[in-house]
Amino acid sequence: MRLRRALLALSLGFAALGSQRGEAAVPALYTAAQAHTGHATYEQKCAMCHGKHEQGMVGPALKGPIFASKKANYKVEDIYLFMSVNMPAYAPGSLTPKQYVDIMAFLLRQNGFPAGQSALTSKLASSSTVPLLYHGPKAVQASPGVAATCPPAATGSVSNPSSHCKQSP
Amino acid sequence: MTMFARLLRNASAWHVPCRIVACDGLPVGYRTCRARQQYSGEYSTMKVNQTKHRLSRLWLGVSLAVALAPATAALAAGYPQVTNARLAAAQNDNGWLMFRRDYAGRSYAPFKQINTANVNTLHEVWSYQSHLKQGYESTPIVNGQYMFITTPKDHLIALNAVTGKVLWKYVKPMKGVGFKTVCCDVVNRGVALYGDNVYMATLDNYVVALNAMTGKVVWQRELKPADVGYAMTLAPMILKGMVIVGESGGEYGARDFIQALDAKTGALLWRRWTTAAPGHLGGNTWPKGMYKHGGGSAWLTGTYDASTNTLFWGVGNPSPWLAKLRPGLNLFTDSLLALDPSTGKIKWYYQYTPHDSWDYDGVNTPVLTSLSYHGKEYKAIVHADRNGWFYAINRVNGKLIYAEPFTRATSVEGFKDGLPYTNNALRPTMTKQIFTCPSFLGGKNWWPISVDPQTHMAYVPTMHTCMTMKGAPTFYHAGLPYLGESFEVVHDPADHSWGALQAINVDTGRQAWNHDSALPWDAGAMSTAGGLVFSGSARGHLYAFDAQTGKILWRSPKLSSGIIAPPSTFMVNGKQYVAILAGWGGGTPIWGGKMVPVVKSIPRGGHLYVFALR
Numbered sequence: 001m002r003l004r005r006a007l008l009a010l011s012l013g014f015a016a017l018g019s020q021r022g023e024a025a026v027p028a029l030y031t032a033a034q035a036h037t038g039h040a041t042y043e044q045k046c047a048m049c050h051g052k053h054e055q056g057m058v059g060p061a062l063k064g065p066i067f068a069s070k071k072a073n074y075k076v077e078d079i080y081l082f083m084s085v086n087m088p089a090y091a092p093g094s095l096t097p098k099q100y101v102d103i104m105a106f107l108l109r110q111n112g113f114p115a116g117q118s119a120l121t122s123k124l125a126s127s128s129t130v131p132l133l134y135h136g137p138k139a140v141q142a143s144p145g146v147a148a149t150c151p152p153a154a155t156g157s158v159s160n161p162s163s164h165c166k167q168s169p
Numbered sequence: 170m171t172m173f174a175r176l177l178r179n180a181s182a183w184h185v186p187c188r189i190v191a192c193d194g195l196p197v198g199y200r201t202c203r204a205r206q207q208y209s210g211e212y213s214t215m216k217v218n219q220t221k222h223r224l225s226r227l228w229l230g231v232s233l234a235v236a237l238a239p240a241t242a243a244l245a246a247g248y249p250q251v252t253n254a255r256l257a258a259a260q261n262d263n264g265w266l267m268f269r270r271d272y273a274g275r276s277y278a279p280f281k282q283i284n285t286a287n288v289n290t291l292h293e294v295w296s297y298q299s300h301l302k303q304g305y306e307s308t309p310i311v312n313g314q315y316m317f318i319t320t321p322k323d324h325l326i327a328l329n330a331v332t333g334k335v336l337w338k339y340v341k342p343m344k345g346v347g348f349k350t351v352c353c354d355v356v357n358r359g360v361a362l363y364g365d366n367v368y369m370a371t372l373d374n375y376v377v378a379l380n381a382m383t384g385k386v387v388w389q390r391e392l393k394p395a396d397v398g399y400a401m402t403l404a405p406m407i408l409k410g411m412v413i414v415g416e417s418g419g420e421y422g423a424r425d426f427i428q429a430l431d432a433k434t435g436a437l438l439w440r441r442w443t444t445a446a447p448g449h450l451g452g453n454t455w456p457k458g459m460y461k462h463g464g465g466s467a468w469l470t471g472t473y474d475a476s477t478n479t480l481f482w483g484v485g486n487p488s489p490w491l492a493k494l495r496p497g498l499n500l501f502t503d504s505l506l507a508l509d510p511s512t513g514k515i516k517w518y519y520q521y522t523p524h525d526s527w528d529y530d531g532v533n534t535p536v537l538t539s540l541s542y543h544g545k546e547y548k549a550i551v552h553a554d555r556n557g558w559f560y561a562i563n564r565v566n567g568k569l570i571y572a573e574p575f576t577r578a579t580s581v582e583g584f585k586d587g588l589p590y591t592n593n594a595l596r597p598t599m600t601k602q603i604f605t606c607p608s609f610l611g612g613k614n615w616w617p618i619s620v621d622p623q624t625h626m627a628y629v630p631t632m633h634t635c636m637t638m639k640g641a642p643t644f645y646h647a648g649l650p651y652l653g654e655s656f657e658v659v660h661d662p663a664d665h666s667w668g669a670l671q672a673i674n675v676d677t678g679r680q681a682w683n684h685d686s687a688l689p690w691d692a693g694a695m696s697t698a699g700g701l702v703f704s705g706s707a708r709g710h711l712y713a714f715d716a717q718t719g720k721i722l723w724r725s726p727k728l729s730s731g732i733i734a735p736p737s738t739f740m741v742n743g744k745q746y747v748a749i750l751a752g753w754g755g756g757t758p759i760w761g762g763k764m765v766p767v768v769k770s771i772p773r774g775g776h777l778y779v780f781a782l783r
Contacts, residue, residue, distance in 0.1 A: 048769075049759060056347075058303055058354045058759055066347040072396065072648050082649050085641045090765040092655040093641065 026135050028116025029076065029128065030105030035115060038106030041099050045088050054110050059089070063110040068134040076128035080104050084126070097122040112136040248382050249313040251362040256407060257475065264311040265737040266362055267470075268404040269617055273537035274472035276619040276695045278738045282745035283782060284699030288713045288723040290783040294746065295333030299324070299775035304733055304754020306615075307359035308404065308693070309777065310367075311739040311748070315381060318750060319357040320775055322348075323371045327384060330748075331741050333779065337384030339377075346373045349396040349648050350421045353756035358470070358615075361405040361412060363432045370401035370414045376430055378412070388435035392416065397647040398423030406470050408480065408510055411438055415467025415482065419502075419530065422462035422488040422651035427471075427506075429513060441513035443467055443484045443501050450515060451500030459495045462645050464488030465502045469532040469615055473510065474548075474564060480510040481537075481550065481564070485530035490609075491640050491653030492526030493598055499524055503531040505552065507567060517567035521554045523589060526596050526654075527580050527638065528609035529556040534617045540625065540675045542570050551675050553618055553629045555611030556581045558589070559678050573678030575671065576612035576633050577661050580605045597654060599640035608636035608658040610756060614691065617735055621696040624716050626672040626681050628694040628702045633664040636762070658762030667764055670694065670704050670712075672719060682719030684712075688771075689757050689764055693735025703747060705732025707771060711749050711778070728778060731771040733757075747780045 043052070050056060054063035061067045068074065084100040086092045095103075104125050109115065112135030249255075255262060260271040261279055269276045283291065299305075303321035310317045316330040323341035328334060348355050351372055361368040367381040373395035378387040392414075393399040398421035406413045411429045418425050429438040443465035445451030455463060466485035473480050487495060487502040503522040506515055522529040535550040540561060550564045557578025561570040569587035582592040595605040616630040636658050643653035660667070668690030672681040688707040695703045701722065702714040709731050713723040731753035738747045752775035758768050 058754065060347050060349040060351075066345060067349075069347075072347070072349070074646075074649075078644075078646050078649060081642065081644070085643070085655060086650055086652060089759045090762050091657055094657075 026113055027130055028114045029124070029130065030108055030113070030115060030120040031117070032115040034102050034105035034119060035109040038102030038104070041095070042103050042106050045095065045099075046103065049089065054107070062107055063134070065134045068111045068132045070133065074132040076104070076108070076130045076132050077126055079107070079132055080125040080128070084122075101125055248315060248365050250364060251312060251407075252364075253409065256363075263740040264313060265309065265739050266312060267310070267407070268308060268359060268361070269470070269472070269534060269536075270695075270737070272408075272473040272475065274534045274617070275536055275538065275622070276617060276693070276735065277621055277697070278695070279698045280738060280740060280745045281697070281699045282740070283697065283701065283738075283747065285701060285715055285722055287782055288699070288701055291713070291723055291725070291747065291780045292783050293725075294779045294781045296779065297326075297328060297333050297335070297777040298729070299326075299752070299777075301775060302773040303752075304354040304356045305730075305750040305752025305775040306356040306402075306734050306755060307750055308735045309737045309748035309750065310360050310362060310404075311737065312362055312381070314741055316748065317360045317362075317367055317381070318777055319359050319369060321355045321357065321754070323357050323369060325360065325367070325369050325379065325384070327367070327381065328777075330739065330746065330779070336382075339379055339384045339386075341369070341371050341373070341375065341377065343373060346395045348372060350398050350418060350423070351400045351402075352417070352420045352650075353759060354754045356402050356755060358402055359404040361407045363407040363410075363412070366432065368405045368407070368412050368432070370403055370405050372400045372402065374399050374401055374416070376401075376405065376412060376414055376428075376435065378432070378435060390430060390435040390437070392428055399425075401468070403468050404470050406473075407432060408473055411510070413471070413480070413510075415469070415471075417466045417468040417485075419464030419466040419485040419488055419528075420490075420650050420652060421648070422464065422645045423466070424461055424463060425466040425485070427467045427482050427508075427513065429510075439513035441482075441506070441508060441515070443506070444487075445500045451498070451518075454498040454500040456495055456497060462488055462651065463495070463499060463502065466530065467532065468530075469534060472535055472537055472550075474537055476548070477565060478510065479516060479564070480508040481535045482506045482508060483530070483532035483535060483552075485532050486525055486528045489643050489645075489651045489653040490526065490528050491643070492524050492596060493640065494643075494653055497524065503529055503556075505531060505535055505550070505562065505567075507564070519560075519562055519567050519569070521552075521558070521560065521589065522556045522581055523591060527556070527605065527636075529554065529580070529611065531555070533611075533613060533615060535562075536618060536620045536627070537564060538620045538622070538675055540570075542676060549675070551618075551620060551627055553613045553627070553631075553673075555607070555609075555613065556589075557607045557612030559627075559629070559673055561675065561678060571678050573673075574612075575629060575673060575680070576631055577606040577635065577663060578612060597638045597640050602637055602639035604635060604637050606635035606661055607632065608634040608762070609638075609656065610634060610658060610760060614756060616691055616733070617693040619694040619696040619702065620675065621702070621716055623698065623700070624672075624681075624696075625675050626716065627675050628696060628704070628716075629671050629673055630690050630692060630694060630704065631669040631671050632689055632691075633661040633667060633669065634658050634762075634764070635661050656762075658760065658764060660763060667767065668707070670702075670714070672702075672716075684714065684719055684721070688731075688768060689761070691755060691757055692732040695736045695738065697738060703736045703738075703749075705734070705736065705749055705751070707731040707733075707753065707768060709751055709753075709771075711736065711747075711780070725778070725780065729772060729776045730774050731768070744781055749778055749780075751776045751778065
């Protein structure tokens with residue numbers, strides 16, 4: 001049932017994550033390949049401050065219900081515009097637009113946005129008014145080829161996103 | 170005697186119950202619950218260390234058994250009340266009662282037991298390790314035999330200052346807090362003391378008062394919600410029964426303020442907004458409405474002059490960073506405020522950097538000292554600013570006495586009629602990238618200076634950097650940075666080292682001696698009547714310099730991390746101790762541009778060390 005509904009939604013370019021609770025459908029804004037590349041760039045350029053699992057270290061968490069909250073009221077464009085101008089902190093704006101777009105795709109994935117068929121572009125990301133809300137752990141998995149290094153106790157706790165890979169930074 | 174019996178014997182003599190809950194939550198064997206205490210000399214540090222697992226496990230039983238047992242000789246005097254009189258004379262106290270030791274902010278101690286002749290025999294007495302990996306910026310505060318330190322993310326730990334035994338630990342609950350608007354590491358700079366309370370200001374904008382003996386919360390008050398621009402990292406100040414704090418948020422378009430609360434109850438007394446509203450003094454120095462998101466953070470503890478009853482407090486940079494967006498002087502950003510402490514009313518102000526476009530916060534401690542300049546005596550404030558200039562200001566009337574650059578300083582070009590002027594060619598725009606010095610991290614960042622009345626020198630941790638800077642798009646969104654500039658911190662092309670500790674003669678503003686450091690020097694300074702200056706390096710050594718000449722007289726063994734905190738010193742039972750927190754972090758490894766790779770391999774983690782003579 002659920003699977004069929006999800007497939008249907010996907011074919012429309014949307015995934016129905018969370019729809020069983022009556023929430024609005026979550027748009028697919030990026031491709032899986034973008035998020036995959038973005039993950040590698042994130043690890044290289046961002047993880048040292050935001051944590052290997054985006055859980056926060058000296059910089060804030062970039063995943064989860066506190067980061068992507070109603071209260072924070074971020075739209076995708078807010079985060080994209082901010083980070084592409086101001087991050088990484090030691091060399092703001094130093095990555096290529098493609099690198100920022102891929103990282104944005106990765107962050108969307110980590111916050112439970114589904115991958116889709118059409119690619120995110122710098123133009124789309126910098127004008128997307130889609131609310132950046134945390135949509136659960138569905139997509140929160142390591143990309144193939146990138147080792148998942150959660151501590152043993154935390155692996156498998158995917159059903160509880162906030163404890164996924166949670167650790168004292 | 171078995172280990173357990175010895176432990177029990179010692180345990181039954183404890184005055185202050187180590188609350189087992191307070192020490193909970195860490196893996197067994199972790200050293201928080203004192204695996205490394207000194208039991209009346211019966212156990213060497215090594216020996217206890219080897220048995221730490223056993224000890225920690227025993228600890229549970231012992232603590233439960235004797236949690237309420239009374240008193241050692243060691244703590245028999247109980248907790249000495251911190252009174253207004255003691256704070257006013259904090260300079261001569263045996264403890265270290267406030268952030269910079271006394272209201273003058275000098276961080277100068279009158280102790281001579283450790284001195285130029287014997288400092289080379291300093292050795293570690295005890296240490297305490299913390300598991301958090303972010304930066305440690307707190308000064309160990311000491312009253313009687315109680316020591317208080319804070320860690321990243323607002324943990325507060327009370328220890329026995331002689332043995333290192335953990336008395337209690339408080340962890341500020343941070344449920345739902347994202348640490349989003351904390352620019353420069355999730356740090357805390359330590360506590361304040363009053364009566365039998367200890368006070369902490371937190372990253373989620375609480376002021377918390379706890380009982381110093383038990384760690385129980387007496388009151389707490391939230392000044393602003395978390396994650397919308399505001400945060401607090403400073404050590405509170407106690408003055409005349411008030412606890413005074415200041416907010417951070419100059420990178421996020423917060424409108425910042427200095428807040429006085431009743432130290433007994435937490436009731437709000439007065440609030441001094443640091444950006445001027447229309448109709449008030451300075452209100453015409455902002456474009457319409459921009460003061461509402463104008464920054465002006467007040468993120469470092471102020472000082473106080475009893476002779477004129479004046480509270481001094483520094484104010485940080487304007488928001489957004491790009492000055493083009495907010496024509497005007499933007500008062501009172503980057504300024505020294507002289508306040509009436511009973512109302513928060515401004516007596517006078519002095520703006521260090523007018524219409525700042527370079528993030529030159531004016532928060533660095535304004536230190537009270539007397540000095541003689543060109544044959545004239547002054548009651549002065551000396552201040553090493555982020556903009557690279559060392560200021561001496563008449564603290565009675567707010568007039569400049571002199572200003573001298575203490576590193577390469579090109580943004581503020583010079584002074585006319587006692588006021589600074591800037592090089593307007595070095596103001597970035599959306600289309601123009603500029604190169605100027607110092608970088609926004611400052612000729613000196615918050616790392617406090619010390620002023621020694623014997624040598625008439627100020628000991629100034631110094632950073633030698635420049636930066637590129639260019640306008641960039643920005644927008645105000647509560648909780649996101651509001652900068653409007655991109656930048657990169659680079660080397661001062663004319664200097665070979667990133668950092669230094671230098672001595673500046675306060676009677677001239679000129680350098681007296683200099684200790685160069687290949688790595689940045691991000692730690693506070695302390696001087697003593699023993700003729701010494703203490704400060705720690707990024708490599709992780711605590712140094713003792715000859716205060717007069719700068720000669721290195723002692724260097725600690727390499728500590729487990731680099732140092733960004735200021736040291737403190739205190740006397741217990743006639744013995745002088747020196748305390749320092751190691752724990753690399755802070756702003757440099759985040760925003761440091763070309764410095765970031767240089768400091769990347771510095772090990773992380775907090776470690777408090779206490780030294781004394783052999």
